[in-house]
Amino acid sequence: MIAVYFKGLMHTFPLFLKGLWVTILVSGVSLLAGTLLGVICGILRTVKKWGISKIMGFYADYMRGVPFLVHIFIIYFILPEVGIQLDPFPAATIALTIYAGAYISEIVAAGILSVPKGQWEAATAYGLNPFQRLRYVIFPQAIRVILPPLVGEYVLLVKDSSIVSVIGLTDVTRVGWLTVQRIPEGLMVFGLVGILYFVVCYPMIHLSHYLEEKVSYESH
Amino acid sequence: MIIFKNVNKWFGSLHVLKDINLHIHPGEVVVVCGPSGSGKSTLIRCINQLEPIQKGEIYVDGIQVNKRSTNLTKIRSEIGFVFQQFNLYPHLTVLENVVLSPIKVKKVPRKEAEENALRLLERVGIPDKANDYPSQLSGGQCQRVAIARGLAMNPKVMLFDEPTSALDPEMIKEVLDVMVELAQEGMTMIVVTHEMGFARQVADRVFFMDEGQIVESNTPDEFFDHPEHERTKEFLSKIITHN
Numbered sequence: 169m170i171a172v173y174f175k176g177l178m179h180t181f182p183l184f185l186k187g188l189w190v191t192i193l194v195s196g197v198s199l200l201a202g203t204l205l206g207v208i209c210g211i212l213r214t215v216k217k218w219g220i221s222k223i224m225g226f227y228a229d230y231m232r233g234v235p236f237l238v239h240i241f242i243i244y245f246i247l248p249e250v251g252i253q254l255d256p257f258p259a260a261t262i263a264l265t266i267y268a269g270a271y272i273s274e275i276v277a278a279g280i281l282s283v284p285k286g287q288w289e290a291a292t293a294y295g296l297n298p299f300q301r302l303r304y305v306i307f308p309q310a311i312r313v314i315l316p317p318l319v320g321e322y323v324l325l326v327k328d329s330s331i332v333s334v335i336g337l338t339d340v341t342r343v344g345w346l347t348v349q350r351i352p353e354g355l356m357v358f359g360l361v362g363i364l365y366f367v368v369c370y371p372m373i374h375l376s377h378y379l380e381e382k383v384s385y386e387s388h
Numbered sequence: 389m390i391i392f393k394n395v396n397k398w399f400g401s402l403h404v405l406k407d408i409n410l411h412i413h414p415g416e417v418v419v420v421c422g423p424s425g426s427g428k429s430t431l432i433r434c435i436n437q438l439e440p441i442q443k444g445e446i447y448v449d450g451i452q453v454n455k456r457s458t459n460l461t462k463i464r465s466e467i468g469f470v471f472q473q474f475n476l477y478p479h480l481t482v483l484e485n486v487v488l489s490p491i492k493v494k495k496v497p498r499k500e501a502e503e504n505a506l507r508l509l510e511r512v513g514i515p516d517k518a519n520d521y522p523s524q525l526s527g528g529q530c531q532r533v534a535i536a537r538g539l540a541m542n543p544k545v546m547l548f549d550e551p552t553s554a555l556d557p558e559m560i561k562e563v564l565d566v567m568v569e570l571a572q573e574g575m576t577m578i579v580v581t582h583e584m585g586f587a588r589q590v591a592d593r594v595f596f597m598d599e600g601q602i603v604e605s606n607t608p609d610e611f612f613d614h615p616e617h618e619r620t621k622e623f624l625s626k627i628i629t630h631n
Contacts, residue, residue, distance in 0.1 A: 178446055188600030196603060215416055257545070282413055284475075286471060286475040287475060287477065288440055289471065290469075290475035290476075290477070291477075292438060292464070292470065293436055293438060293464055293467070293469040293471075294464065294465070294469070294488070294489040294493070294537070294541065295464040295493040296461075296463070296488075296489060296492060297461050298495060300493075303491065304488060305477055305488075308479045309477075309478065309479050320501050382455075
């Protein structure tokens, strides 16, 4: 029996690869957009003027306080009530972007704040404008603190993207759900799903470890 | 060159500068001393507006710095500032530390900026460290790089905020030597320091600050030999016994 199931599973393997491609696509796009959003919000988080920092803080806290599953329901099922209809792919991408952006903004802000105050003062005293201070003095130092947890956040993003299957996006998790209905061998089917996620995430985990070590050894 | 008119500054409810009036002329070397918390660092940090002031006016070379319409970036690029903790950029080499602002702020071509930087490193006595990172240097060397970084902007005035306080004793002299030379070449300098030997040797005037006010201002000889105020006498007796 197992052999038959296994054969059937191999038969549907191209579907799994297609699903994996959707997973990579949705998390890849969200990763880029989320990083952009997170960097901008992270920088704004450090602006101690006009309550900007508070607004950014609330955004991050809101995302941390609401489960991602609920967050995606809000975007996919509740927004249409107010006239905003989204297809599963854009809905999933937007949800993941906003979600990852919040966490990334925390990482970026922590990185910027880790740079000693004297560096800001020196850059200021030597006539650099606010953009140049960030670009040439603060960011190159903050990036060492930012990179390891940032890559870690990317791993989380790939894994969290499995939740978008609930709104009907045929990612690799949903391919698993669909397959298990025909091949009732859950361990085998979701074992394969797990392996596929792992194949994507494992190199990223290693990259994160590598960056962590690199940062702690380099001391200039 | 630098004029303070009724300058007042508060940190919250703490009144750190009280009605400061002063006038520093081109080429003058002024040493500011006083007990910690007297406002001496704040005084010079107000000149390039690292600290904003709440009342009064500050002019640098005829331009009021504490005004919204003033181009602070331009004024700051004409004022060299040397910090107690050096504040070199740790991710850049010595040479890059020195050329960053000339290239980015003054738009000097890289080649010209680097040639000038190498000349300055020679002048402060560390031409061979150009490609090292700050973490590879001693404190005294770091501070000399910081001075070169200030000079690279071709400033009209150099401000020093306790430049030798973070140094090991055997490194103080190498930094002071550079500063003495600079003073003798006619640079306008305001130096917050307790190095009284330096003050005697090159200062034109010595200010004594206490509780946010300039209590006494005099030539070094008068200042050290015939201090007028009780607080000055008390302060001098403390640092002289210590030395």
